[in-house]
Amino acid sequence: MPADRVISPQGGATQPPTASRSAAAARENGGGAVVPPGITAEIPAWRLRAATIDDTEALLALASCPPVFRYLFDGAAPDRQTIAGVLTQSIATASDTGLGMWLLECAAAPPCGCVQLRPDLAARSAELIYLLHPRCWGQGLATRMAWTAITQAFLVSGIDLVVAGTDLPNIASLAVLRRLGMRFRRNVRYPLGVGVEYALHRDDPAPRPCPGSIAFVG
Numbered sequence: 777m778p779a780d781r782v783i784s785p786q787g788g789a790t791q792p793p794t795a796s797r798s799a800a801a802a803r804e805n806g807g808g809a810v811v812p813p814g815i816t817a818e819i820p821a822w823r824l825r826a827a828t829i830d831d832t833e834a835l836l837a838l839a840s841c842p843p844v845f846r847y848l849f850d851g852a853a854p855d856r857q858t859i860a861g862v863l864t865q866s867i868a869t870a871s872d873t874g875l876g877m878w879l880l881e882c883a884a885a886p887p888c889g890c891v892q893l894r895p896d897l898a899a900r901s902a903e904l905i906y907l908l909h910p911r912c913w914g915q916g917l918a919t920r921m922a923w924t925a926i927t928q929a930f931l932v933s934g935i936d937l938v939v940a941g942t943d944l945p946n947i948a949s950l951a952v953l954r955r956l957g958m959r960f961r962r963n964v965r966y967p968l969g970v971g972v973e974y975a976l977h978r979d980d981p982a983p984r985p986c987p988g989s990i991a992f993v994g
Contacts, residue, residue: 823993824878824924826870827890831879832860834887843910847943850967866892875902875929880921888912891921893929901937902929919955923987930978941973957983
């Protein structure tokens with residue numbers, strides 16, 4: 777997948793295959809929680825750290841998991857140049873707006889996921905994107921990461937709307953968006969087929985139950 781197909785901003789109903797399908801790689805269904813290597817079976821102290829260009833290899837490893845790139849990168853594993861481009865863009869965006877990409881970490885283990893906000897200041901909106909290692913599915917981490925990012929987005933006075941999309945067959949991703957209190961906005965078409973976009977306005981009520989947040993560090 778060319779880099780511009782991953783880092784391009786949100787478009788219309790016939791969007792290019794960007795990573796806008798925020799919940800695509802963060803399904804939370806399946807069996808019991810399985811912690812990744814390097815993390816104990818006790819409840820871990822998760823944290824979100826601002827991404828740097830030094831995270832290229834770690835993010836590439838996450839994005840190269842087949843269950844992750846199946847929807848998020850339209851069925852093809854991204855290359856290193858693509859991931860470096862995503863990180864470079866997110867770092868620049870964070871410098872300008874305070875909204876960028878954060879990696880999910882615990883103790884000394886490698887990053888297990890990430891969440892990103894792509895602001896569109898002209899539209900007063902931000903696009904929510906995230907991915908999570910399959911070994912961390914089923915723990916509610918995708919919802920918590922996404923909710924933490926949403927609350928961060930609304931701290932920016934120029935952002936009134938957070939949007940996220942998913943392919944229709946990814947019903948678990950739809951469930952995540954609904955747990956966030958997001959509501960249907962429009963139908964879209966992705967390279968793998970029909971998708972939907974959901975949105976949450978800053979004046980919308982918080983979801984019930986409200987997801988827990990994850991602490992930011994760094």
